[in-house]
Amino acid sequence: MKKGFLLSVFILVIFVSCKKDKDAKINIFPVSKDKELGAQMDAFINSDTSGMVVLSESQYPQSYARLKHIRDYILASGKLKYKDDFPWKVTIIRDDTTLNAFATPGGYMYVYTGLIKYLDTEDHLAGVMGHEMAHADRRHGTSQMSKQYGVETLFSLVLGQNPGMLGQLTEGLLTLKFSRNDEAEADDYSVQYLCQNPAEYEADGAAGFFEKLMASGSGSSTPAFLSTHPSDQSRVENITNKANSLGCDVNAHNPEGFKAMKAELGF
Ligand SMILES: [Zn+2]
Incomplete structure (x- = not known):
């Protein structure tokens, strides 16, 4: 009897502690609203008030074609939960001095020309895009913003009741940790x-990117992406170890398409 009681307590303790861990991961903002929030943020970014210079696809067809190629390759992995639910729209922002890329909730992605200029290979760009698409697909954005601003604020944005806050939160995405x-x-x-x-890209493309970023970050100015993505050698090693443990191809690929993209953007 006593033994049974202790066992029950033991099981209860395990259950409670697991539940606690699980709760920390629960995102109470509904997934259907991630897409709506992303659409609102995308509309803001494309408006004059955002101050962001969005490049048109008709003027930069090769660059958009390469980015969409990377995106479609990633989507074809079959590893994205919201592959068919989110629009996975890619947008290039003209800012040659800002080294950044980000994604809104609901799968709207933005790549700065400064990042493309900085990178040496399309594989590294694919690594960054994979990273950003994962943030959207795993819903890290709405989870983090719910904690930071409160879930009511996110709802008010989706309902269009808080246009001032929309700009603030969209800009906040650039520095969201x-x-x-x-x-x-x-x-x-x-x-x-x-x-x-x-394989079309080296599976640990993100590692090559972070490595280069760390080398640049030791200078006077910290690249935007590095300030939201604290990196050290262990981060690079974890990415490479993951690729090796899965038996992935880690050789470089695709140099030509990236050259065409850079040339079109004037780099
Ligand atoms: Zn990140």
């Missing part, structure tokens, strides 16, 4: 997305 867990998860998924057969 995710938890270490979310960052590690985005790195991990980036590898899984790129680990395909036949």
